[in-house]
Amino acid sequence: MYKILRFVALFLFAAGLIPVQGMAQEALQYQVPPKEIADLVNAPLTPLVSFSRSGDFMMLLERPGNPSIEDLAQPELRIAGLRINPATSGPSRSGSFENVVIKMTRGGQEKKITGLPANPRLGGFTLSKDEKYVALTNTTPTGISLWVVDLTTLEAKKLTDEIVNGVYGGAIAWTPDNKILLKAVNPNRGSLPKAPTAPSGPTVQETSGNAAPSRTYQDLLTNPYDEALFAYFMDSQLMLVDLQGNKQPIGPAGMIKSMDLSPDGKFLLMDILKRPFSYLVPASRFPYDVEIWDIQGNKVKTLAQIPLDEVRPTGFDATVKGPRSISWRADKPATLYWVEAQDGGDPKVKMEEREIIYMLDAPFAVQPTKLASIGYRFGGINWSDDNFALLNERWFASRQERVSVINPSKPGEKGNVIIERSSDDIYNDPGNPVFTTNAYGQQVLMRKGEEVFMTSEGGSPEGSMPYLSGFNIKTKAERIIWRSKAPYYERVSKVLAPDATEFVTIKESTDIQPNYWLVNTKKRIAPIQLTQFEHPYASIKGIKKDLVKYKRKDGLDLSAIVYTPEGYDPVKDGQLPVVMWAYPREYKSAATAAQVRGSKFTFTRLNWGSPIYWVTQGYAIMDQTEMPIVGEGDEEPNDSFVEQLVANAEAAIDYIVGTGIGDRNRIAVGGHSYGAFMTANLLSHSDLFAAGIARSGAYNRTLTPFGFQYEQRSYWEAPDVYNVMSPFMNANKVKTPILLIHGEADNNSGTFPIQSERYYNALKGHGATTRLVFLPHESHGYAAKESILHTLWEQHQWLEKWVKNRP
Template identity: 75%
Template sequence: MNPLLKKITLLCLVLGVSLSLAAQTTYQTPPQSIADLFNAPATPSVSFNKDGSMMLILERSEAPSIEDLAQPELRIAGIRINPATSGPSRSGSFYNLKIKKTRSGEEIQITGLPQNPKMSGFSFSLDEKYLAFTQTEANGISLWVVDMATYQAKKLTEAIVNQVFGNSVAWMPDNSILIKAVNPQRGSMPKAPAAPAGPVIQETSGNAAPSRTYQDLLSNPYDEALFAYFMDSQLMRVSLDGSKTPVGQPALIKSMDISPDGSYLLIEAIQKPFSYLVPGDRFPYSVEIWKSSGEKVKTLAQIPLDEVRPTGFDATVTGPRNINWRADQPATLYWVEAMDGGNPRTQVAERDVVYTLTAPFSGEKQKLASTSLRFGGISWSDDSFAILNERWFASRTEKRSVINPSNPSQAPRVIIERSSDDLYNDPGDPIFTDNQYGRNVLMRKGDLLFMRSEGGGPEGSMPFLSTFNTSTKEQKILWRSQAPYYERVVKVLNADANEFVTLKESTDIQPNYWLVNTRKRIAPMQVTNFAHPYESIKGIKKQLVTYPRKDGLNLSAVVYTPEGYDPAKDGRLPVLMWAYPREYKSAADAAQVRGSKYTFTRLSWGSPIYWVTRGYAIMDQTEMPIVGEGDQEPNDFFIEQLVANAEAAIDHIVEMGIGDRNRIAVGGHSYGAFMTANLLSHSNLFAAGIARSGAYNRTLTPFGFQYEQRTYWEAPEVYFNMSPFSFANQVKTPILLIHGEADNNSGTFPIQSERYYNALKGHGATARLVFLPHESHGYAGKESVLHTLWEMDSWLEKYVKNRK
């Protein structure tokens, strides 16, 4: 040993200081049973054309390599940019495209696709004679189109599409395509200054500006220059022969939206000053109406910087917001304005007011409707019928009312008012169809709306299709999923809703699409035949179990056990419990069973189910409700209810004869990681914990977190008591911390794990901290995910399965 290191080691031993070694290791791979499951081929994605007569079968690319993730990336104004492509640095793509005829089952391969395909953004023209998509190339993003008569794809533009922010491709009624292109005159990317021109200064002058904790914000003038450079866009109209025509003037275009008749454009363009406190979607912006040729018609609004906003999830901005085109009219805009100054604590009769303005936009805005809660959108049908949606987070209330757009003086008629947490009594969401403008409007017959619901109940979800009478408020179920399947309607094919496509699955049956006709007495027809990707776990057992908490609250979880496992013969198993807490304002809602015992066992990159192949029992989707009714806030009881949830889950898995009480691990991701650290701080129930990408010190998120609306200064004891960092000295259970070094989620800065690990280390806990290079809140790189699975497996084997 080096003499100096030997002296330091001896000194540490004398002083009672432990050595903690930090090192970088090479990427590891988990046991073969886990690696094979992760590497299983991805099931294609599916989307439908307007009438459902054809399906797009989109074959997904595999997980990117760490080399892909390590490419240059800009993290500015809350967005992540690939500077080589003027597009997002992290996005999924597809490598193949097929067409399947829904009724005949005929499958057609699209020819002429790009080499090295990284396709995304598929959209049909209004007449569905063409299909557009974008292709990400090494130096940018190009526009492609498929002729649906020949099923041949061709490239329309070079790599000029700007996908840094918002939508970038939209069809015009004449089958030309409006794109947001990189401004041809933007020049070269700004170079970083050799030395700063001076200090970076922020200043406030008395206006309170509470803000949640955002990632990737601007931090200096160079960041500002980069943001302006990559947002700089020129709208262009592209014909099917590839010819391009500039539309309007270049701008920092945030969004573009074509009026239903194609005559006008709604353009939002970001303005200065930029902010170092909030992300780009809250920067100042102008809202302008252009003719489709690019001629400016009107500046509808100048939206100021959104830094100063009251606290609370029901707070909003002042002035116009949610500016959109009415789906049922050729060219009518609607938007909403807060009457309470955006402050939910202000008592007003009218919380929000909806206004409209019709082409040629020279008149005054007209009041359409008002709300008592916060505006939640409008579902349009025609000029005599629309559904106005409202919600209020603090009470978990949602309300839907029928309005008559042609008669604004007619009061809204409430048809549904309920708790958004009440799954058992959820009537569902309306089904939409396309109108003559190609826009989504309500599918209805007079007073009847067609709805689909998750169909929650004490036995789990059984989705259904129904009609809802908006006059009598009566619901009639037309079709419902039947055991032992979990089946849901994905596309209705006719006006009577007696022919539709479902997605059908069961515990060991891969989800596939079926054609169902309830009018004709014919058996449903299977349309797709996607293969089961996980042959090795076909025989595992899955159970949806329920059990009581000590205060009587009903809880549930999904339990997986290895193939052929028999508790009477094989004895008790080590257990991995995986969970994510959720806050409720009603104990009755919190007690409802969520999920289904008939869903297919699908493995995501972060799933705990991998370990059923390693001889563990898995408790997944373990309910961890935190309830605060009336004036009580859920988080005032977070710790005691969290521990009570865990005790009840452990007692049940043990009483089932499955789990070994002394060999149970708990884990979670994000807020589930926060939960895990709290359980290890305030109980000795577990053999080990696994916490991925969590936040552990709530004083670092002082203006609210998750569903907590109060600030640190309003409830300091809640922030202290809910912070695992505050109780790091109490952790006696081994804990594995994993975090992406490039975490982009609000509040879960990597420093959260770093400081929490230091606190644990300082108090002699058994802990391991793993930082994954180039990974954000969700891990994407193949090497990163496999290494994460290896870390988790090694931890579980050492501290749970083989616990002494």
Template identity: 70%
Template sequence: MKLRVTKIIVLAIALGFPGSELLAQSTYQTPPQSIADLANAPTTPSVRFSKTGDWMLLMEGADNPSIEVLSQPELKIAGMRINPATSGPSRGRGIENIIIKHTQTGEENQISGLPMNPHMGGFSLSNDEKYLAFTQTDADGISLWMIDMATYSAKKLTDKIVNDVYGNSVLWTSENKLLVRAVNPDRGSVPGKPSAPSGPIIQETTGDAAPSRTYQDLLENPYDESLFAYFMDSQLMEVDLQGNQKAIGASGMIKSMDLSPDGKYILVSLIRKPFSYLVPASRFPYDVEIWSSDGNKVKTLAEIPLDENRPTGFDATVTGPRYIRWRADKPATLYWVEAQDGGDARIEMEEREIIYTWAAPFAGEKQKLATSSYRFAGIDWSDDTFAIMSERWSKTRKDLRSIINPSDPSQPKQVIIERSFDDLYNDPGYPVMTENEFGRNVLLRKGDLVYMTSPGGSPEGDMPYLSTFNTKNKKEEILWRSQAPFYERVAKVLNDDATEFITLKESTDIQPNYWLVNRKKRIAPLQLTDFENPYESIKGIQKQLVTYKRNDGLNLSAVIYTPEGFEPGKDAPLPVLMWAYPREYKSKAVAAQVRGSQYAFTRVSYGSPLFWVTRGFAIMDRTEMPIVGEGDKEPNDYFIDQLVANAEAAIDEIVDLGIGDRDRIAVGGHSYGAFMTANLLSHTDLFAAGIARSGAYNRTLTPFGFQYEQRTYWEAPEVYFNMSPFSFAHQVKTPILLIHGQADNNSGTFPIQSERYYNALKGHGATTRLVFLPNESHGYAAKESINHMLWEMDSWLEKYVKEKNKLEKAQ
């Protein structure tokens, strides 16, 4: 039964009666019109280009769903959120329309025959690009559809058979057939919930350490186990273009599937028991099997055990094979990595990991391909003599890339890139890929030259570029670069020498659009799309990237927005909303780098602070809050001191510019930004108000690490205590608004974090308000929820920031 008026619970301090509490029940509210217009602006279509760039798909997305849609039945098990009626994910915005646009002529072709109530997803082009497959989600299931790209017409291929609860569900074969992970037709009815438990729920450990992060939505009892097994139960089906279906292999709890490049083998992962109540499905035990294309098992490659006992630390991993993939440059050769240190990053080893390969028909032994001194992070393939292997090490922020010769593993790897992955100014980027004869992505290169695209970090902000990187002398040659006053980056390279490519170009008030560029022919770039600016009401606002120094000399930056026509020094200083998200660094030089671009389009997402430039506020966005710990020092040992220094420097900058009123500055953030906000209000009186959305405030509730903190609570109890705003709730004298999704699924930000923090603040007489948004996750989705969140924030900012002087006089 649908409710006509959906209600939320708002816990609020009754303003004007210090110390008293009011439990208020309220309907959803809407923000002022200037904010609502931005929040409800139309979405821009997403774009996908053909291999040659001759045409593109324009996919028009749905608006935010209503709270009624978000309130449909949802099953939260094993770290997943399932819609039990569809055997698919419970959340997500589908595509509502598809148009084919030809890049040279601009001709547009509307796809006919689309579903009546389109909620499309899972788009996949056949290797010859003659057909486009997609899934359609209805209220009672997911069906498979196909578009004929020659006639621009869609048709339904199957009934609602698709099982989309976990991983990929549709693959094209080389014969233009589809391999579909379908609901097992023999799985029967959904298990019924027992009227009474059969006994207690017991977990036991026998002494092996099993540290685990605070995962959400885990299995809790035998009934949850039966539901998980039921919804994972799948059958691979081969579907042709006429909709004929054939079962492939045995049914099971299929975790993933992948066809070999030549289409002769299927790599299948099947989850098996025992399940776990401590970790999500991604860490349940599973078997990795190699099947023939008709479903006969050829080999069991690996039997991966339950992953509950992984060592602590971000560089820790599992034992046994992991990262099992097909080589992109071979018909049917697998590769994978195995840790030699037991997965424990604290063990010092030169050959920490070994990468193996195994070729069809999988009768011989695995072959050693290469070794890694850090954690293996993947391989970009080219051919049998050239590939780029990547390694990473989180503790030192190491990014290491090397050339390997797959045909001769005895040859030592040649290191070509060694840098901090935080270092934007010295980031050569990542290789440009092209498709080979198997339809797989391989390196675009000419001999020793590899084509690269880089974000182009610089003291002036990001200036993306296209380059060649010489893998012999490690030098790059920039072929093309974004130029001010635009922010432009390469979206797709179209030919072998990278002379023709498609870019995505934007400026502060020009919506991102695609352009065809030829860097050799003397012809002007051709604009391929003409998406309109959905935010015309703020087109005239002013934007500037500012840099300034912290008290220890560290360079900081932020992007400042001011209302149209505002003149610093002439007009009265404005109230300010400062929005930020702290980040940890191992180098002061890297932490001081400028991030982002002042020329990027001013896009307003639901979580953006930019709404309030329409309400007379100056916005200090992407305010850098670096926390630095060099060498053996850990950043979080200095978290509070550096956080406060960052905030002081930012406030001084916007005040000295003649923009901000020092007495009317609010600070806010989402997730770790909310955690930052609560800490700043605990340890300073710099701000007039704070807004904290979906944060974590008591670090003892995340005892095995959080964010970039790798130490456990028992290794660094003082860090966990001192970084917890909960520990200092008695010091908060600044009004703070807490907002949280009641169904938050993010690790560490359980809704109880806000509930307990609110109670602590209330108990010490703080001015605070707690708003829970029903059925919302870590990010908010329903239109009603977003509008109400904006109303709450606007009301808070109006009362405690903009009207601060009036409020103080009234009190």
């Protein structure tokens, strides 16, 4: 396994800077970017907000800053597609909260919680059905414990020792009588398996001739010891914990993948992993039994035995044989539903009834009922009552999605299609349903007669203007109840009134931090501001932000968000160096590819990977620069990937230079992941840029031979596409300086760290100017403060040297 134990920065000096060209290694300490950038990184984080189901109150979840590199360097197991902290029996990489404040939605009063643990790392917040209690977890260096907050007294109390098993999936669920179902570490799991001093034999995999294509995964099992470790950490015991902390084991111990309590609280849907494990796919595709237990833990029925999912047809519309997406109906006490593919999971098989949805009522003793059949792949059901539900289906290859109204009380009856559209078409997207809580404490559709309430992003040629509507299922027309208005970007967060006349919005603008507002359209009173979150980036409040539009040479409409420094005037101040940041996306229609995405009114939010930091250093920024790759009809988008990519870049450069803002000779291009892949391709096939920045990318597509991103064909089906699109194969063409950065613990499918190592070697071998930086302990996204600051320092040094002060 590719590992780097110490921080190493490799770079090839440019010709003429030192007497001899060659590769050099630096034992480099973590560096810090200019103060203006570092101060923005260190700005306090805005709390996250979580509403109660009723909407009567919200939880303000206060977050700590970025963890230190010491935190990231804690022991970590990377097995079966998981990242496990062996000391805690929990995930090694997850966010946490340091405090929670209760805030009333109407009235705005804030209530502080007492009794929380010292140095808290809180997570797993789960409200009881009656919303009188909050269950949560606290993680220490040695384990995870269960806590509860009494919302009447506002006191927190520890319920268990560090017994929570957080390795896989959720660990907490409330029963209707205010007890907590907890997935705990099996008290009898014994001691940690010891690594053998020597292997007992070779590791062998064998296939019997059945095609088993699979995409590339990270952190898979590799040997019997990995298998033993995985089984050990998955070993769980379900327990029922009351509010005094008394514990009662429920059912047998096992490798519990998930648990789901029926709405009436009488049954449990249990997924129990079993062997054989796989060295080809992650734990999510290991075999498991689907069992129904009563609340005492007695097995009522084995509903399904799901086999190992190693062999699956190719394509994004491929799926597994047998039952999948098994869930409880939200509107019934204890009714299960699931879907089964009728085409063997193979999208190449043409058939009208491609999938069937089945139902089964408690006590689960009869044959299941056929609820409905569909022609695309199942996308879920939004329940209302026994006479109304919305059935969702989609087909990736054509980007089509369909929503039908069905009557669950008349199983088998054909549904009425109310929405059929391209999933890429944001201009004609009526949005997503609004939900309310029923008597079982479950989320069901909020509707009034024939109207279903919906929230939409409100895409338009002027940018997104979100709205709330009533969608009439008979006329298929929208009744707009409320819409965001310029110069703000405002969207509905929580609907409070059953007729959707009262709701909470999140309101923001370019220089106004998002805050929550109470809106009432019936009483015609002024909206009331509920939160007072302060602007965290005072130093960039005056920068200018524009949503700009321009055309590609073939007439395709494109757009980007342009930032310029405070007070900048192109006439007086002249042209600026430019940082262009982008992420390509594939489309099956030129019309939808040309649609404007985003809004110029959104708050300028920074994150660790943002390019906006450099507006403080005198750069213009082109962010969210559209890079559409279009393939209509039988043509696949990637058949002309390079040509379209270069055309997109040319159009963006012509625009920014034509406005007088950008200096054509001082433009950098950059991106993360697929954006890094884009960057390397642009530098291979054009000389448009002064420099490039590529973070955590994949550069050799033969290392992802069974598809990547939205490419469904395998390498053997489209070898020319894979070769032309692989920057590694075109490393000899790169003449522009390129900075490569990669987390050495990258867990993203396909972006193995060796991708950057091998690409760097290829560039070096052909005399390119390049620098490779590996970040210890970092995954696909970077987390440690030291890593983030150093990454920004690396990018700043590169931009200053090769762009702003380009020789």
